[in-house]
Amino acid sequence: MNAIVCKDLCKTFKQGEEIITGLNNVSIIIEKGDFVCLSGPSGSGKTTLLNAIGGLDTPDSGEISIGDIRIDKLGKGALADMRLHNIGFVFQAYNLIPVLTARENVEFVMQVSGMSAAERSQKSHAILKEVGLEGMEDRRPAQLSGGQQQRVAVARAIVSQPTLILADEPTANLDSVASSQLMDLFTQLNRHHHITFVIATHDIRVMKYAKRLIGMEDGKIISDQINNDQTINVQTVNNKAQ
Amino acid sequence: MNITLRMAWRNLWRHKRRTWLTVGAMIFSNLLLVFLISLQFGSYRMMIDNTLRSYTGHMQVQNKTYNDDPKIRNSFAAIIPLADEIRHQLGTDSVAARGVAFAMTSSKQRSYGLQIIGVEPDFETRVSTLPGLINKGHYFTDINAEEIIIGSVLARNLRVDIGDELTLLGSGRDGSFAAGIVIVTAIFESGVADIDRSMAQVPLGYFQSLFSMGDGGHNIVINAEDLPLVPLVQQNVNDIVHQRKELAVLGWNKLQPGLKQAIQADMASAWFMYAVLIVLVAFSVLNTQLMSVLERTREFGTMMALGVKPIRLGSLVITETFIMSSLGLAIGAVLGSALAYYLSIVGFSYPGMEEMAGKFNLPDRMYPSLSPLSIFLGPGIVFFCSLLASIYPALRLFFLQPVSAMKAV
Numbered sequence: 101m102n103a104i105v106c107k108d109l110c111k112t113f114k115q116g117e118e119i120i121t122g123l124n125n126v127s128i129i130i131e132k133g134d135f136v137c138l139s140g141p142s143g144s145g146k147t148t149l150l151n152a153i154g155g156l157d158t159p160d161s162g163e164i165s166i167g168d169i170r171i172d173k174l175g176k177g178a179l180a181d182m183r184l185h186n187i188g189f190v191f192q193a194y195n196l197i198p199v200l201t202a203r204e205n206v207e208f209v210m211q212v213s214g215m216s217a218a219e220r221s222q223k224s225h226a227i228l229k230e231v232g233l234e235g236m237e238d239r240r241p242a243q244l245s246g247g248q249q250q251r252v253a254v255a256r257a258i259v260s261q262p263t264l265i266l267a268d269e270p271t272a273n274l275d276s277v278a279s280s281q282l283m284d285l286f287t288q289l290n291r292h293h294h295i296t297f298v299i300a301t302h303d304i305r306v307m308k309y310a311k312r313l314i315g316m317e318d319g320k321i322i323s324d325q326i327n328n329d330q331t332i333n334v335q336t337v338n339n340k341a342q
Numbered sequence: 343m344n345i346t347l348r349m350a351w352r353n354l355w356r357h358k359r360r361t362w363l364t365v366g367a368m369i370f371s372n373l374l375l376v377f378l379i380s381l382q383f384g385s386y387r388m389m390i391d392n393t394l395r396s397y398t399g400h401m402q403v404q405n406k407t408y409n410d411d412p413k414i415r416n417s418f419a420a421i422i423p424l425a426d427e428i429r430h431q432l433g434t435d436s437v438a439a440r441g442v443a444f445a446m447t448s449s450k451q452r453s454y455g456l457q458i459i460g461v462e463p464d465f466e467t468r469v470s471t472l473p474g475l476i477n478k479g480h481y482f483t484d485i486n487a488e489e490i491i492i493g494s495v496l497a498r499n500l501r502v503d504i505g506d507e508l509t510l511l512g513s514g515r516d517g518s519f520a521a522g523i524v525i526v527t528a529i530f531e532s533g534v535a536d537i538d539r540s541m542a543q544v545p546l547g548y549f550q551s552l553f554s555m556g557d558g559g560h561n562i563v564i565n566a567e568d569l570p571l572v573p574l575v576q577q578n579v580n581d582i583v584h585q586r587k588e589l590a591v592l593g594w595n596k597l598q599p600g601l602k603q604a605i606q607a608d609m610a611s612a613w614f615m616y617a618v619l620i621v622l623v624a625f626s627v628l629n630t631q632l633m634s635v636l637e638r639t640r641e642f643g644t645m646m647a648l649g650v651k652p653i654r655l656g657s658l659v660i661t662e663t664f665i666m667s668s669l670g671l672a673i674g675a676v677l678g679s680a681l682a683y684y685l686s687i688v689g690f691s692y693p694g695m696e697e698m699a700g701k702f703n704l705p706d707r708m709y710p711s712l713s714p715l716s717i718f719l720g721p722g723i724v725f726f727c728s729l730l731a732s733i734y735p736a737l738r739l740f741f742l743q744p745v746s747a748m749k750a751v
C-alpha cells in the first residue's frame with residue numbers, strides 16, 4: 101500500500117525579479133512502512149518537497165496523496181487537522197516551545213487534538229520513556245542537550261500516532277553519538293510502529309539507515325535506489341517512480 | 343492548570359520588564375481612574391447636595407399642578423398637619439412646609455417686587471442653609487410673627503436695616519387684596535446676587551393670613567440623610583401622602599432639571615480626558631502584544647506546522663492580554679480604592695477652597711465617593727479596551743504561513 105504519491109509536482113519561488121525552481125516535475129511513490137532518505141546538495145529541493153508532502157506549502161501544480169487523501173485539494177483547516185493527526189514533523193532546529201517542559205511540549209499536541217488530561221499524562225510518560233527521556237520530563241528545552249531536545253521533538257511527533265514522519269535535516273545540529281541514537285530511535289519506530297519515514301539529509305551517516313535513497317538536484321529526482329544492507333542496487337534513475 | 347494557560351502565563355514572564363511596564367501602565371491608569379471617578383462622583387454628590395440643601399431640598403410634596411404652573415392658587419390645604427405627619431412617620435425633623443407668593447415691598451424710599459417664602463421657623467433651618475447665612479439679626483421664633491428677613495442686596499436697595507418696617511402689597515390666593523406691615527429681623531447674604539436681591543422669608547402663619555391661604559401652602563420640603571437615600575425616602579413619603587390625590591412627590595431632578603444637565607455636561611468633558619488615558623493604555627497593550635507576537639513568529643509557525651490552528655494561537659495571545667489586564671485591574675482597583683477610601687475619610691482640598699467654602703456656607707473639603715461603580719467603571723473599561731487592542735495582534739496570526747514563519751529568526 102502507498103503512503104505517499106506525488107505526481108508532477110512543480111514549485112517555483114519568486115525572489116525579486118528572479119524565478120527560482122524549487123521542484124521541477126517531481127513524481128514519487130513511497131510505500132507504507134518505508135524508510136526513505138532524500139539526499140542532495142543544499143538548494144536541491146528537499147525541504148520544498150517535504151513541505152509539499154506535509155501540506156505546509158502548496159505546489160504550483162501536480163497532485164499529492166497521503167494515504168487515500170488528495171491533500172492538494174484540502175483547505176487550510178483540513179490540512180492542519182491532517183498534520184495534527186496523521187503526520188509527525190521533526191525539524192533541524194528541534195523547534196520546541198521554550199516555555200514548556202518536555203512533558204508539556206508533548207502534551208500540548210495532545211491537548212490540541214482534544215485528549216483528556218489523564219490520557220495525556222499517561223501517554224506522555226510512556227512516550228518520553230520510549231525515546232529515552234525518563235526522568236527528564238520536567239526539564240525545559242534550555243535544560244536539555246541537543247540530542248535530548250530532538251528526542252522530545254520525536255516524542256511530540258509520534259504522540260498522535262501518525263502514519264508518517266517527515267524529518268528535515270534532523271541530525272544537522274547533533275554530534276555523531278546523538279545522531280546515531282536518533283537514527284536508532286527512528287529505525288525502531290519504523291519497525292515497531294510501522295511508521296513511514298521520509299528524511300531529508302545530506303549526512304552520509306543518516307543515509308546508511310535508509311531502506312530507500314532518493315537523490316535530488318535542482319528540484320529534480322536524479323536517483324532512486326534500494327539500500328540493501330549497504331549494497332546499493334540501482335533501480336531507477338531519474339524522473340518517475342512507478 | 344490547562345497547558346494553554348500555563349503557556350500564556352510563562353510567556354508573559356519571558357520579558358518581565360516589558361510585561362510589568364504594560365501592567366504598570368494599566369495599574370497607574372486604573373488607580374488614577376478610580377481616584378478621579380470617585381472624586382468626580384463625590385464632587386457631584388456634594389454639588390447636588392449643596393445646591394439642594396441651600397433651598398430646594400431633596401424632594402418636595404406639592405399640588406400636582408404646581409411644578410408646571412407655580413401659581414399661588416395651586417396650593418394644598420392643611421399643610422402644617424401634613425408636614426407634622428411626615429416628620430412623625432419618617433422620624434426626622436428635616437421636613438418643612440412653605441408657602442410661596444409674590445409681593446411689592448416698599449420702604450420709605452423705594453419699592454421692589456419680591457418672592458415671599460412663608461416658612462416654619464422651627465424646621466426651615468433643617469432643610470435649608472439660607473437661615474445659616476444670616477449675618478445680621480436673628481431668625482424667626484414665632485410662626486405668626488409679622489417679621490421678614492431679606493437679602494443683603496435688597497436691604498441696600500431698600501435702604502433698610504434691622505428693626506425697620508416694610509410694607510407688603512400683593513394679591514391673596516382668592517384674588518383679594520393682600521397688605522401688611524412687617525419688621526426686618528435679619529439680613530442674609532448667600533453670595534448669589536439674585537437670591538440676595540429678590541427673595542425674602544416670613545413666618546408661615548403670618549404668610550397664610552396675609553395671602554388668604556387658610557391653612558394651606560405650596561410645598562413641603564424633605565431632605566434625606568444622604569443623597570443615595572433619596573429614592574427610598576421618596577417612596578416612603580409617597581406612601582404617606584398617596585391618599586391625597588391632589589398631591590405629588592417630586593424628586594430633585596424634577597425640581598431642578600438643570601442640575602442634572604450641568605452634571606452630564608461636566609461628565610462628558612471628564613470622560614474625554616479619561617478616554618485619552620484609556621486609549622494610551624490600549625496602545626501600549628497593542629504595542630506589547632504586537633512585539634511579542636512578532637518575536638514568536640517562529641514558535642507560532644512551528645505550532646501551525648504541527649497542526650495547531652490560528653484560532654488557538656490567537657486565543658493564546660488574548661489569554662496573555664487577559665492575564666495582564668486582570669493583574670492591572672486587580673492591583674489598580676485595589677490601590678485606587680485604597681487612595682479614594684482614605685481621602686473619603688480625611689477629605690481633600692485644594693488651595694483657596696477653604697476660603698471660598700467659608701464664604702458660601704459650603705463644606706471646605708471634598709470627599710471622594712467610593713462605590714462599586716466608581717471602582718470598576720474605569721478599570722473595567724481599561725480591561726475591555728486592552729482585550730480589544732490585542733485582537734489585532736491575534737488576528738495577524740491568521741495570515742501566518744507556517745513555512746515562512748518558521749524561517750523567521
Ligand SMILES: Nc1ncnc2c1ncn2[C@@H]1O[C@H](COP(=O)(O)OP(=O)(O)O)[C@@H](O)[C@H]1O
Nearest residue numbers: 113115120121122141142143144145146147148
Ligand atoms: N521561500 C523561498 N523563497 C525563495 N526561494 C526559495 C524559498 N524556499 C526555497 N527556495 C529556493 O528553492 C530551492 C530549493 O530549496 P530547498 O527546498 O530549501 O532546498 P534544500 O532543502 O534541498 O536545501 C533553493 O534554490 C532555494 O533557494
Ligand SMILES: [Mg+2]
Nearest residue numbers: 146147148268
Ligand atoms: Mg533544506
